[in-house]
Amino acid sequence: MAIGLLLVPFAGFSGYLIRLLAMIFFWIGKAGCWNIISGYTGYIDFGAVGYYGIGSYVTAILMSKGHVPFLVSILISGVVSALIALPIGLPTLRLRGAYFGIATLAFAEAMKQIFLEFDKTVGVNFFEGPHGITLPIGPKNEFFYYIGLVVMVAVVGITYWIKRSKFGYALRAIHEAEHAAELSGVDTLRAKIKAYMISAFFLGLIGGVEAYWLTYITPHMVFDVVITIQMVVMSLLGGIGTVFGPVVGASFLTIIYELLHRDFPYTYTIIVGFIVVMVVLLMPKGILGTLQTKRVAQKGRLTQ
Amino acid sequence: MAILEGRNLTKYFGALAAVNSVDFSVENGEILGMIGPNGAGKSTLFNVIMGVYKPDKGEVVLKGETISGLKPHKICRMGIAKTSQIVQPFTQMTVLENVLVGGLHGKNLSFSNATREAEEILEFVGLGGLKGMASGSITVPDRRRLELARAIATGAEIILLDENMAGLNPTEIEEVLKLLREIRKQGKTLIVVEHIMRAVMGISDRIIVLNYGEKIADGTPAEVANNEKVIEAYLGQKVCFV
Numbered sequence: 181m182a183i184g185l186l187l188v189p190f191a192g193f194s195g196y197l198i199r200l201l202a203m204i205f206f207w208i209g210k211a212g213c214w215n216i217i218s219g220y221t222g223y224i225d226f227g228a229v230g231y232y233g234i235g236s237y238v239t240a241i242l243m244s245k246g247h248v249p250f251l252v253s254i255l256i257s258g259v260v261s262a263l264i265a266l267p268i269g270l271p272t273l274r275l276r277g278a279y280f281g282i283a284t285l286a287f288a289e290a291m292k293q294i295f296l297e298f299d300k301t302v303g304v305n306f307f308e309g310p311h312g313i314t315l316p317i318g319p320k321n322e323f324f325y326y327i328g329l330v331v332m333v334a335v336v337g338i339t340y341w342i343k344r345s346k347f348g349y350a351l352r353a354i355h356e357a358e359h360a361a362e363l364s365g366v367d368t369l370r371a372k373i374k375a376y377m378i379s380a381f382f383l384g385l386i387g388g389v390e391a392y393w394l395t396y397i398t399p400h401m402v403f404d405v406v407i408t409i410q411m412v413v414m415s416l417l418g419g420i421g422t423v424f425g426p427v428v429g430a431s432f433l434t435i436i437y438e439l440l441h442r443d444f445p446y447t448y449t450i451i452v453g454f455i456v457v458m459v460v461l462l463m464p465k466g467i468l469g470t471l472q473t474k475r476v477a478q479k480g481r482l483t484q
Numbered sequence: 485m486a487i488l489e490g491r492n493l494t495k496y497f498g499a500l501a502a503v504n505s506v507d508f509s510v511e512n513g514e515i516l517g518m519i520g521p522n523g524a525g526k527s528t529l530f531n532v533i534m535g536v537y538k539p540d541k542g543e544v545v546l547k548g549e550t551i552s553g554l555k556p557h558k559i560c561r562m563g564i565a566k567t568s569q570i571v572q573p574f575t576q577m578t579v580l581e582n583v584l585v586g587g588l589h590g591k592n593l594s595f596s597n598a599t600r601e602a603e604e605i606l607e608f609v610g611l612g613g614l615k616g617m618a619s620g621s622i623t624v625p626d627r628r629r630l631e632l633a634r635a636i637a638t639g640a641e642i643i644l645l646d647e648n649m650a651g652l653n654p655t656e657i658e659e660v661l662k663l664l665r666e667i668r669k670q671g672k673t674l675i676v677v678e679h680i681m682r683a684v685m686g687i688s689d690r691i692i693v694l695n696y697g698e699k700i701a702d703g704t705p706a707e708v709a710n711n712e713k714v715i716e717a718y719l720g721q722k723v724c725f726v
C-alpha cells in the first residue's frame with residue numbers, strides 16, 4: 181500500500197487521478213488536525229480554518245513578497261499558526277461545550293475580517309484585502325502529491341503516537357471526565373493547549389502548501405467556514421477520536437463528492453447531505469468507530 | 485508532626501461562608517473522620533484542600549509547605565488524592581487504563597511501571613478480574629473501588645474519601661472498611677467524609693464535626709458522639725418540658 185502510493189505518479193495514471201489523490205491527502209491532513217484537538221479532548225473546534233487561513237497567508241506573503249523558499253515558508257506558516265494558537269487557546273480552552281465552539285468560530289471569522297480590512301484601515305498594501313495574493317506559479321501536481329503524502333503520513337503518525345503516549349491518556353481522560361483527570365494528576369490545561377498547538381501547526385502548514393498549489397488566495401477562500409465543517413464531517417463520518425477515522429472519512433467524502441459532482445452537477449450536495457445523514461444515523465460512532473465496537477462486542481461474546 | 489493542616493480556612497459562596505474559620509490537622513497514618521449534616525461544608529472543605537477552590541482566608545499546609553492556591557493536579561502530584569462523591573470513571577477506557585492515568589500523570593511513572601503498579605492495585609482492591617472491562621459497564625460498588633484504585637495509583641500519601649460508601653449495602657460497606665484499614669496499614673493517611681455513622685465511627689481514630697461551615701467538635705468517636713453541640717446539630721435542641 182505504502183509503496184503503491186509512492187509509485188502512483190509513475191504508473192501512467194491521469195493527471196486528474198493524481199490531483200484527486202493529492203486532494204484526499206490534504207483533506208485527511210486537515211480532518212486529522214481537527215481530530216487531534218476535538219476528537220481526543222472532546223472540545224469541538226469550529227475555528228480550525230483560522231489556522232489554515234493564517235498559514236495560507238504567511239506562505240503567500242513570504243513567497244510572493246519575500247521570495248522565501250517554499251519549504252521554509254510552510255514551516256514558518258506552521259510555527260506562526262501554532263504561536264497564535266497559544267494566546268487563543270489559553271482563554272478559550274477554559275470554556276466548555278458550545279461556548280468553546282462559538283469562541284473558536286468567532287476567532288476564525290475575526291481573522292477573516294482582519295485580513296479583509298487591515299490594509300484599508302491601516303493604509304498599507306500588505307494583505308491586499310479582498311483582492312487576494314498571487315503566488316509564484318508552482319510545480320506540477322506530482323510535487324503536491326508527494327508533499328500531501330508526507331503531510332498525511334505525518335499527521336496520521338502523530339495521531340497514532342499521541343494515542344499510545346502519556347499525553348494521549350491525558351487527552352482521553354480530559355474527554356471522559358476532565359475534573360477527575362485534573363484530580364488524578366493530569367495537567368489538563370497544558371495538555372489541551374499542547375493538542376491545540378499541534379493541531380494549529382499542521383493546519384498552518386497545510387494552508388501554506390495549498391496556497392502554493394492554488395497560486396491565488398483571498399480571505400473568503402482560505403477562511404471559509406465550510407472548510408472547518410468539512411473537517412468536522414469527515415472526522416465524524418470516519419470515527420471521531422480514532423487514528424484512522426479521518427483517513428476513512430476524508431477519502432469517503434472526497435470521492436463521493438467527485439463522483440456525484442460529475443454525474444449530478446446541480447443536485448450533488450443534496451445527495452451528499454442524505455448520505456451523511458444516513459451514515460450518522462446508522463453508524464453514530466462513524467464508520468471505523470462502529471466497526472471497532474462490533475469487533476469488541478464479538479470478542480466479548482467469544483470470551484464469555 | 486501533622487502531615488496535613490488547615491489553618492483558619494474560610495470559603496465564601498457569595499455571602500454564605502460554606503467553610504468558616506476551620507482549623508484541623510491530621511497525623512501521618514491517621515484515619516480522620518469528618519461528619520456533619522447536609523450542607524455543613526464537608527465537600528467544600530475537601531475541594532479547598534484539593535485546590536479546586538481557593539480559600540478566601542487561611543491556608544492548607546502539607547508537610548510544612550503551603551499548598552493553597554496551587555492547582556489540583558499539582559496538589560495531587562504532591563501527595564493528596566480524592567475520590568469523588570459522584571463517581572467519575574473515564575467510561576470509554578478499560579478499568580486498567582483508568583488506574584493507569586493515575587500512575588502515569590499523578591506519579592509520573594513510565595508505561596511499564598504504571599501498568600505493573602496498576603495491576604497490583606487492582607488486585608489489592610479486588611478488581612483484578614475486571615481489568616479489561618470498559619469502566620462504563622461495571623457496577624456502582626466496583627466503580628467506587630475503581631475511584632479508590634485510581635487515587636492510590638497517583639502515589640498519594642493522603643487520600644480524601646468523599647462519601648465513598650454511599651449507596652452500598654451493609655456487606656459491601658464492611659468490605660470497603662476492611663480495604664480502608666488495609667490501605668492505612670500501608671502507611672497512608674485517610675480523611676473520610678461519610679454519612680453512614682456506624683462506618684465512620686468504627687473506622688476513624690478521630691472525628692471532626694462541621695455544622696454550617698464551622699467546626700463544632702474534634703475528638704475520638706466516643707467523645708464526639710456524646711458532645712452536646714453535635715447532638716444538637718443532628719437532632720435539634722433539647723426541649724425542656726416542665
